[in-house]
Each structure stands twice: as structure tokens, then as C-alpha cells.
Amino acid sequence: MKPPHFEYRRPSTVPEALADLAAPGARVLAGGQSLLPLLNQRLVDVGRLVDVNRITGLDRLTVDDDRLHVGATVRQATALRSPVVAAAAPLLVAALARTGHPQVRSRGTVLGSLCHHDPAAELPAVALALDAGIVVADGPTVPAAEFFGAAFETAVPAGGLAVAVTFPVAPPGTRAGFAEIGRKAKDLPLVAVGAQITVADGRIVAARVAATGLAAHPQRMTATEQALLGNPADGPAIAAAARAATGEIDPDLTLRASAGYRRRVLPAVVRRALDDALPTAGAVAA
Amino acid sequence: MSELLPVVLTVNGVPHTAAVPPRLLLADLLREHLGLTGTHLGCGHGTCGSCTVVLDGEPVRSCLMLAVQADGSSVTTVEGVAGDGPITPVQQAINDNHGMQCGFCTPGVVCSLTALLDADPAPSDEAITDTLDGHLCRCTGYQNIVKAARQAAGRPVPEVAP
Numbered sequence: 001m002k003p004p005h006f007e008y009r010r011p012s013t014v015p016e017a018l019a020d021l022a023a024p025g026a027r028v029l030a031g032g033q034s035l036l037p038l039l040n041q042r043l044v045d046v047g048r049l050v051d052v053n054r055i056t057g058l059d060r061l062t063v064d065d066d067r068l069h070v071g072a073t074v075r076q077a078t079a080l081r082s083p084v085v086a087a088a089a090p091l092l093v094a095a096l097a098r099t100g101h102p103q104v105r106s107r108g109t110v111l112g113s114l115c116h117h118d119p120a121a122e123l124p125a126v127a128l129a130l131d132a133g134i135v136v137a138d139g140p141t142v143p144a145a146e147f148f149g150a151a152f153e154t155a156v157p158a159g160g161l162a163v164a165v166t167f168p169v170a171p172p173g174t175r176a177g178f179a180e181i182g183r184k185a186k187d188l189p190l191v192a193v194g195a196q197i198t199v200a201d202g203r204i205v206a207a208r209v210a211a212t213g214l215a216a217h218p219q220r221m222t223a224t225e226q227a228l229l230g231n232p233a234d235g236p237a238i239a240a241a242a243r244a245a246t247g248e249i250d251p252d253l254t255l256r257a258s259a260g261y262r263r264r265v266l267p268a269v270v271r272r273a274l275d276d277a278l279p280t281a282g283a284v285a286a
Numbered sequence: 287m288s289e290l291l292p293v294v295l296t297v298n299g300v301p302h303t304a305a306v307p308p309r310l311l312l313a314d315l316l317r318e319h320l321g322l323t324g325t326h327l328g329c330g331h332g333t334c335g336s337c338t339v340v341l342d343g344e345p346v347r348s349c350l351m352l353a354v355q356a357d358g359s360s361v362t363t364v365e366g367v368a369g370d371g372p373i374t375p376v377q378q379a380i381n382d383n384h385g386m387q388c389g390f391c392t393p394g395v396v397c398s399l400t401a402l403l404d405a406d407p408a409p410s411d412e413a414i415t416d417t418l419d420g421h422l423c424r425c426t427g428y429q430n431i432v433k434a435a436r437q438a439a440g441r442p443v444p445e446v447a448p
Contacts, residue, residue, distance in 0.1 A: 001327075001329070001330030001331065001349075002309065002311070002314075002330075003309040003311070004309065005307070005308075005309055006308060006309060007289070007308065008289075008291060008308035008352070008354060010354075029352075029355075032350055032351065032352070032355070033332065033347075033350055036311075036331075036332065036349070036350040036351070036352075037331035037332045037350065039309075040311075040330050040331045040349065040350075041330075041331055049308070049352075051352075051354075051355060053355065077344065101335070101416075101417075101419055101420030102345060102398070102402075102416055102417050102420055103335060103338050103345045103346060103347055103398060103417075103420040104332060104347065104350070104420070106341075106344035106345055106346050107344075107346050107347075107350065107351065185419050186419050186420070
């Protein structure tokens, strides 16, 4: 359970990091909470680790121009405790509370989870639901909808470096809910759903819902969102949304549970996420 | 491949300098180079929590960090939580409540609870559970560890149901 040999580089600027990453077999080391387990178990091999933790400015966590900016080395624990994040992207906070253990969130980064892209991880669904943008050094900002490829693959090119993820700032009256079913608390879920809902004058005026654990990459649930929009924030709206969820996604992931199990539990997880987001709506019978 | 990198860090208040291979884990620096074998390595891939130490105030898995990444950091291990003083309220509470049996997971539990209580002297039950979720204990069934955590947090310790 020890990592194989590799070269180690610790650049202090993004251009230095890109130069270090140009070598074959080079890989980015940020929080390391997914990469180190893989290295320790020798499930991956790397020629060189490029440790980006000392690059100045990558720990930026600010709101600018109506976008929440989360730099590549912002720890999950930092984001979870941040009042700025809680106000701007409540779904990110709701999901982070379910992401890993506190001892892992102290090192794990928000962006690292997106770039690792485990098909069961929580944060990619958050990025998709919130229309996040992933800022790639010397490249375009990639919308979350175009970022996630097959499992463990993303739009970051070989030798590239994602430097930040940005989220639109939520309008007033926005609440979030997150629910998941898994074999163990804090472990990767089997199915997880995140919802960020904006209510004005008692009616749902914005709904962002996405799920993870259903397929090779996270799924935006547009039919579920449509079922909520314009309706009062109440139990019947939640029930209608859970029904819509059943119709819009046919899970095909079979990792640790069958696709049929995922199909069966999805509406319940949607309902729990929405109950969490809209506690005043009241629980709805199955 | 045997390039050695300098690491300067403070462990339990004592400054140390070491030259380490890049792949050396922080847990192995503590145990093998500094002789601090109170940090226990269980699973070696971040699941069990036994190797948890406090790094710059935060609880971290020392098996999921390279030693070289701790350069410039301050680390507290179970050997250092009490400093030169008597055992801490966390340690005393684990003793009082039989919050350990074989003791393998205990150093990590002590470090996590120490970090939790340093950040928030009155954590909620939810925060205590959240922290202890990060530790596997195959002996106690966790109830006595939870009781110890509540005692250390200055809260009533529930009696075991008859």
C-alpha cells in the first residue's frame, strides 16, 4: 500500500505548472484525496506529479461579476464553511456536507472532484445543475454540460490544467436540497440528487436539478425541473417532479448496484432532495 | 528515481528537517523517520482513519498526503496532543467511557476529536457523528466513543439503556 516511484514538481505559477505537465505521464496533484488512494493501491501509474498546491492565487474564493469563483486549491472544507458559498451556491454547500469525511474534505478540493469525475461523485452533479464553468489555463471556459465525458474523463486535455470553477450567483429566495442513497454514510452514493430551487411569492421560479450515480456522467433532470417551474412550492409539485424523474432517465450504471435498483429508488431520492430544499412543502407519501 | 527532496516541518512543536523520496507518505515520515509510531497505518488508502493527524489545525489522513506536501506545515500527532501536560480532556473522556478496546483506531480518533473541539468547543451531535464517521472501529461499536466525545464537549453523557 505504498505509491510507486514518480517525479515530483512543485511549480509556483500556472505557466510553470503547464511546462511541468507537458511531460508524458504527468498528472496534477491538488487535494490528492482520490489520486493518493489510487496510487497507494497501485491502480494508476504516474511518471510525474505536478503539485499545484503552492501556486499563488489558486486558492481564490470570491464573488465577481455575479459568478462565484472557486480556485483549484480551494478545499472542500473551506467551501463548506464559507458564508460566501452558502449565499451564492447553496447546492454546493448541501452537497459538500455529504461529500467524504471531514478528514478528507480538509484536503480534497471542489475542482479536483470535478476533474476526477467519478461517475458516483456528488460534486459533478452540482456543477451540472448550476451551469458551472470550468476555467482551463490557456483555454476556453468549458460549460459543465460539455465538461464530463465517460467515467473519469473530462474536457481538460492531456497536459492541461483546470484552474477554477465558477458558478452563477443564486438569486434571493433560493434554497437547496441534497439526498443520496448509499451503502455507507459519506461513502460514494449509489444514487444522489441535488436540487436548487428559487421561490418567489410562493411559486417556484427557478429549478435546477441533477443526479449522479445513474450513468457514466451526471444527468441534468430537465423534465423534473419543468414539472416544478411555475408551481406553488408544495407537496403536489414535489410529487409531480418525482414522477417526471422516473420518465426522463433510464439508469444504465451497474457499479455496486443494478440499473433496476437505481431506477426504482430514483423518484424517492428526488423527493427527498426536494423535501430537503422545500421543507415547508411537507413530506409527500410515496 | 531516488531523488531526495527536503522537507522542513514542525511536529508536536519540534522543528524537523528531512530528505525524503517523493513517494514517501506523511504517515511513513512520522513513523519511520521520526519514530512517532503512535500514528497507526491501517488501510493505507483513506478509508479507516487510523492515521489521522492534525495538520495546521485540520484533521487529515496522513496516508493520503505525501511527506513533501507537508513542507512548511505544523503537524500534531497523538504523541503531541497533550504537549508537556497531563492527558487532554479528549483522552480522559475516552478513558472514562471505555472508548477504546484494542486501541488501533484510537490515535486517529483522538486527533480528529482534538481538531473538532479546537475549532468548536461545543460541537453538535451531528458534528460529532460527522467526525467519527471518518473512523472505523472494529471493537467498541462506537457508542462509547460517542459518549467520550460528548463528555469532552462538556455535554451530558447518555446512560446505556439496560
